[in-house]
Amino acid sequence: MNQVGQAKQLFALVDVNNFYVSCERVFAPKLEDAPMVVLSNNDGCAVARSAEVKALGVKMGTPWFQMQDLAKQHGIQAYSSNYTLYGDMSARVVEVLKKFTPNLEVYSIDESFLRIETVLKQYADPTSLGQTIKQDIKDTTGLPVCVGIGASKTLAKLANHLAKKHPQFAGVCDSSAIPKAELYQWMTETPVAEVWGIGRQLNKKLKAQQVNSVFDLLQISPQSMRQQFGVVVERICYELRGVSCLELEEVAPAKQQIVSSRSFGKPVSAMEQLAESIATHVARGAEKLRSQKSVTGALTIFIQTNPHKPFEPQHHQSVTMPLTDPSDNTLTLTGAALKGLQQIYQSGFKYKKAGVMFNLLADKPTVQQSLFDDVEVKGKSAHLMKAMDSINNRFGNGVIRTAVSGTKETKRDWKMRSSNKSPNYTTQWDELPVVR
DNA sequence: TCTGGGGTCCTAGGACCC
DNA sequence: TCTGGGGTCCTAGGACCC
Numbered sequence: 144m145n146q147v148g149q150a151k152q153l154f155a156l157v158d159v160n161n162f163y164v165s166c167e168r169v170f171a172p173k174l175e176d177a178p179m180v181v182l183s184n185n186d187g188c189a190v191a192r193s194a195e196v197k198a199l200g201v202k203m204g205t206p207w208f209q210m211q212d213l214a215k216q217h218g219i220q221a222y223s224s225n226y227t228l229y230g231d232m233s234a235r236v237v238e239v240l241k242k243f244t245p246n247l248e249v250y251s252i253d254e255s256f257l258r259i260e261t262v263l264k265q266y267a268d269p270t271s272l273g274q275t276i277k278q279d280i281k282d283t284t285g286l287p288v289c290v291g292i293g294a295s296k297t298l299a300k301l302a303n304h305l306a307k308k309h310p311q312f313a314g315v316c317d318s319s320a321i322p323k324a325e326l327y328q329w330m331t332e333t334p335v336a337e338v339w340g341i342g343r344q345l346n347k348k349l350k351a352q353q354v355n356s357v358f359d360l361l362q363i364s365p366q367s368m369r370q371q372f373g374v375v376v377e378r379i380c381y382e383l384r385g386v387s388c389l390e391l392e393e394v395a396p397a398k399q400q401i402v403s404s405r406s407f408g409k410p411v412s413a414m415e416q417l418a419e420s421i422a423t424h425v426a427r428g429a430e431k432l433r434s435q436k437s438v439t440g441a442l443t444i445f446i447q448t449n450p451h452k453p454f455e456p457q458h459h460q461s462v463t464m465p466l467t468d469p470s471d472n473t474l475t476l477t478g479a480a481l482k483g484l485q486q487i488y489q490s491g492f493k494y495k496k497a498g499v500m501f502n503l504l505a506d507k508p509t510v511q512q513s514l515f516d517d518v519e520v521k522g523k524s525a526h527l528m529k530a531m532d533s534i535n536n537r538f539g540n541g542v543i544r545t546a547v548s549g550t551k552e553t554k555r556d557w558k559m560r561s562s563n564k565s566p567n568y569t570t571q572w573d574e575l576p577v578v579r
Numbered sequence: 580t581c582t583g584g585g586g587t588c589c590t591a592g593g594a595c596c597c
Numbered sequence: 598t599c600t601g602g603g604g605t606c607c608t609a610g611g612a613c614c615c
Binding site: 373408409 | 600604
Binding site: 162190250251252253254339340341342343344345375 | 593594595596597
């Protein structure tokens with residue numbers, strides 16, 4: 144029940160339908176209604192499917208080579224992905240949404256959460272606001288969206304799913320306006336795996352306990368879910384009950400890591416080729432570092448064999464090297480990365496993937512030294528010192544002398560310290576909704 | 580050296596998301 | 598033959614300190 148005089152939080156989730164496919168269609172209208180997919184790097188697998196292809200039962204991530212027969216049979220067209228285009232279209236959608244409310248969280252390239260209770264007075268009801276947003280985006284960008292509305296982010300997500308799946312909602316579903324009995328009916332018909340945050344593993348474990356539908360999960364006490372699965376699932380339970388636990392993140396938090404990695408078209412065994420690939424990823428990563436003005440504290444490189452070939456010898460290995468502000472020195476980074484590669488590389492394996500990861504620092508180091516400078520270690524970060532020791536051991540005396548200076552902590556460290564690790568939700572909301 | 584509880588730091592790994 | 602890339606959060610457990 145809404146409390147009198149106090150507007151309850153209301154979230155809307157605006158999500159573009161089949162985003163990459165819809166972007167391609169905006170610029171090639173003849174593709175409208177054509178069965179089509181957009182493919183990942185190397186044209187490996189389908190990362191977006193049109194409604195027609197989904198109807199054929201093709202799952203997200205299906206390898207293109209596995210759907211050749213189906214493609215011929217139904218005339219499925221495949222497009223290589225064009226992320227520059229998608230990024231541009233995404234920005235246009237966000238611009239439209241900002242006209243409606245400044246309280247907006249850009250959640251992903253094709254999804255945004257909005258807080259709408261503050262702007263409702265100009266509309267007959269939340270649903271008509273949703274319809275207005277939907278039409279505006281269509282008129283401005285050509286993209287089709289669905290809007291889900293609810294008292295929590297999780298309910299807005301669920302409503303969005305209903306809006307996408309069931310035509311009678313006409314693309315906009317307000318879960319807070321559906322009569323209880325009817326909402327429970329929808330929840331009974333919707334598998335629990337559709338709930339935001341319930342992935343494959345949790346789905347399996349819940350099924351084992353006869354929790355099959357969203358409604359089943361709604362009926363379980365959040366406390367018992369916390370005991371079994373931790374705070375994440377507990378939050379989900381509360382959210383389903385309309386108790387908002389996840390706030391809008393209007394300011395995107397600073398990144399904690401930067402990754403650059405790619406699968407190889409063909410497996411790679413030679414050290415020289417891996418080195419070339421690693422060098423490329425270092426350059427890409429360094430470019431990202433500079434463009435977002437981040438400072439890295441450590442560099443991890445990794446190489447992996449093909450996990451889809453379990454009968455071939457497997458080798459997954461990574462090595463992490465602490466660094467001191469080498470953000471603008473790609474040569475230094477590359478040198479360190481290649482030395483690391485020498486340590487983890489083993490001949491005789493068919494490598495399928497290689498990449499580089501940078502851990503970012505929350506603060507600029509107080510002293511900036513190059514990787515090879517011989518300076519006294521006076522930082523307090525034990526893990527960096529430990530990693531440095533192991534590097535020195537492996538590379539022999541004085542080959543790499545890493546400087547660790549000033550006070551440094553990763554963004555993650557800082558977040559852990561400053562956030563409430565284990566929030567306590569009071570039990571006042573534990574009462575079950577009245578059923579039937 | 581033994582006893583020991585509580586707190587913090589760190590890492591690895593699992594699970595999830597789009 | 599051919600199977601994406603880039604992220605986040607949480608937990609358990611060991612090391613270490615007082």
